[in-house]
Amino acid sequence: MKAVGTVRRHAPHTGRHVADGHRRGRGTAAGAATAWRAVALGAATGGRSMTGLAAVTLTTPGTSTRHRRRARIAALLAAAGEIVADKSPRTPSRLDPAPLAGRLGTGVLAAVLLARRNGSRPLIPVLLACAGVVAASVAGATWRAYASRRGHPALAALAEDVVTVGLATAAVHGTGHRIPGRRRGHRTPG
Numbered sequence: 001m002k003a004v005g006t007v008r009r010h011a012p013h014t015g016r017h018v019a020d021g022h023r024r025g026r027g028t029a030a031g032a033a034t035a036w037r038a039v040a041l042g043a044a045t046g047g048r049s050m051t052g053l054a055a056v057t058l059t060t061p062g063t064s065t066r067h068r069r070r071a072r073i074a075a076l077l078a079a080a081g082e083i084v085a086d087k088s089p090r091t092p093s094r095l096d097p098a099p100l101a102g103r104l105g106t107g108v109l110a111a112v113l114l115a116r117r118n119g120s121r122p123l124i125p126v127l128l129a130c131a132g133v134v135a136a137s138v139a140g141a142t143w144r145a146y147a148s149r150r151g152h153p154a155l156a157a158l159a160e161d162v163v164t165v166g167l168a169t170a171a172v173h174g175t176g177h178r179i180p181g182r183r184r185g186h187r188t189p190g
Contacts, residue, residue: 034118038111038125040171042132045107047140047164048086049099052110052129054079055168060117087157094137107133114171136167 045052057075062068085091092099111129115122140160147156 030118031120031124034115034120034125035128037114037118037171038128039132040167041110041114042107042129043136044132044164044168044171045103045110045129046094046133046136046138047160047167048079048082049094049103049106050075050079050082051164051168052171053106053113055172056110056113056117059172060113083161086161087154093141095141100134100137103133103137104130 041052041056044055054075058072094100094103107129108126111125112122115125143160144153144156147153
C-alpha cells in the first residue's frame with residue numbers, strides 16, 4: 001500500500017522502484033548507511049587509491065557485457081598492482097599534491113557509483129568520501145613513518161593493506177548487491 005503523498009521513482013542502476021525519500025539519502029536510515037559507507041570507501045581509497053573504486057566496480061550488478069567485464073578486470077588489476085607497488089621505497093608520498101589529487105579523484109568516482117547504485121544523491125557521499133580520503137591518507141602516512149622508524153615498514157604496509165581491504169569490503173557489503181562468485185546465504189566457517 002502506498003502512503004499518501006509518496007511518489008514512487010525508479011532507483012538508478014538497481015532495477016527497483018523506491019518511494020521518494022527512501023534510499024535517496026534524505027534523513028533515512030538508508031541515507032545514513034550510504035553516508036557511512038562513503039566514509040569507509042573514502043578511507044579505503046586513502047589507504048590504497050584504487051581499492052575503494054575496485055570494491056564498488058566488482059560488486060555493482062549490471063549486464064554482463066564485454067565492457068563491464070573489462071572494467072572489473074581493470075579495476076581488480078589496478079588495485080592489486082597498487083598493493084604490490086606500494087611496498088617499493090620509490091613510491092612517492094601519498095600526501096604529495098599529485099597522489100593526493102588522484103586519491104581524491106578515485107574517491108569521488110567510487111562515492112558517485114555507490115550513491116547511484118543505492119539511489120542516493122551523490123553530493124553528501126562525495127563530500128564524506130573526500131573527508132575519508134584525506135583523513136586516511138594522513139593517518140596512513142603517519143602510521144608508515146612511525147613503523148619505518150621502528151624498523152617494521154613491510155609489516156606496517158601489510159597491516160595497512162588488511163585494514164584498507166576491510167574498509168572497502170565493509171563499504172560495499174550489505175548494500176543489497178552480491179559479491180560475484182559468492183552464493184547468497186553462504187556463510188564461511190569461522
